[in-house]
Amino acid sequence: MTVGGCMGAYAAVQALRGDAAEARATLAAALERNRATWTAFMRWVALTQVWVAAASGALERAVELALSAASGCRAAGLHAFESVALHDAVRLGAPHSAVGRLEELVALVDGPRVRLAARHAEALAGEDAGELLGTATAFDALGMRLHAAETAAQAAALLRRTKGEKAARAAATEAWSLAGACQGPDTPALRGLAAPNLTSRELEVAKLTAAGLTHREIADRLGIALRTAMNHRNQAYWKLGVNSPAELARALTRQAPA
Known part of the structure; x- marks a missing residue:
């Protein structure tokens, strides 16, 4: 990859972190360095412009750019790029514009990513929170934690409207946990x-519970009453929407070190 190509990739990272002005400047510099452009670079430029618009708060424009990029890739027979662009529209909350074509692309593009993109689109279009959370887990298994975090956050928003606060808290905790393993993402879904x-005390007790300590061991270690330790743990469970030490560990251990 050339210097300009590296700068283009960096612009995409800046956009995903919500820094629209810096991303726009870096992308312009990347284009200046790559006046003799190649096809793949220009496709990535188009995809980066989607997230620059999203970082600027122009969500409708970002969706338009994603669909335009997908259309251009389809015309060129670049199905893998097309699937990424269509999935960007889903990540931005516009699944209905992408779900049908993503289902078609499953037969044209090999690999799990396009299948998960189609699954994500179908779940979001169908307002199926459980399937969104399952898709988030599948993205995480592929190492695509930003995509997983966004999908879980979309599930949390849906659950807040349909299933109540406890279910929404659990999904939001999953999204927060996944996003914490990334490097400061700030996309519309998040x-x-x-x-x-x-x-601070609830977090301390939660971490010790996640590590497998009993209420008595936690109380002794922290020099607090047994009942106090139990109350702090119960508050942590309630706020995080979890029900067991294993779920606590899942939520807390993903977080990147400060």
């Missing part, structure tokens, strides 16, 4: 996703 409002 925007407004707050860390669970644990006190």
Whole structure:
């Protein structure tokens, strides 16, 4: 990859972190360095422009750019690029514009990514929160944690409208946990996703519970009453929407070191 290509990739990272101005400047510099462009670079430029628009708050424009990029890739027979562009539209909350074509692309593009993109689109279009969470788990298994976090956040938003606060908290915790393993993402699906409002003591107790300590061991280690340790653990469970030490560990151990 040339210097310009590396700069283009960096612009995409800046956009995904929500820094529209810096991403726009870096992308312009990348284009300047690559006046003699090649096809793949220009496709990635188009995809980066999607996320620059999203970082700027122009969500409808970002979806338009994603669909335009997909159309151009389809015309050129670049099905893998097309599937990525269509999935960007899904990630931006516009699954109905992409679901049908993504299902067609499953037969044309080899590999799990396009299958998960189609599954994501179908689940979001059908407002199936359980399937969204299952898709998030599948993205995570592929190492695509940003995609997993966004999908879980979309599930949380849906659950908040349909199933109540506890189910939404659990999904939001999953999204927060997945996003915490990334490097400061700030995409539309994750925007407004707050860390669970644990006190420092609740977090301390939660981490010890996740590590397998009993209530008595936690109380003795922290020099607090047994009942206090239990109350802190119960508050952590409630705020995180989890029900067991294993679920606590899953939520907390993904977080990147400070």
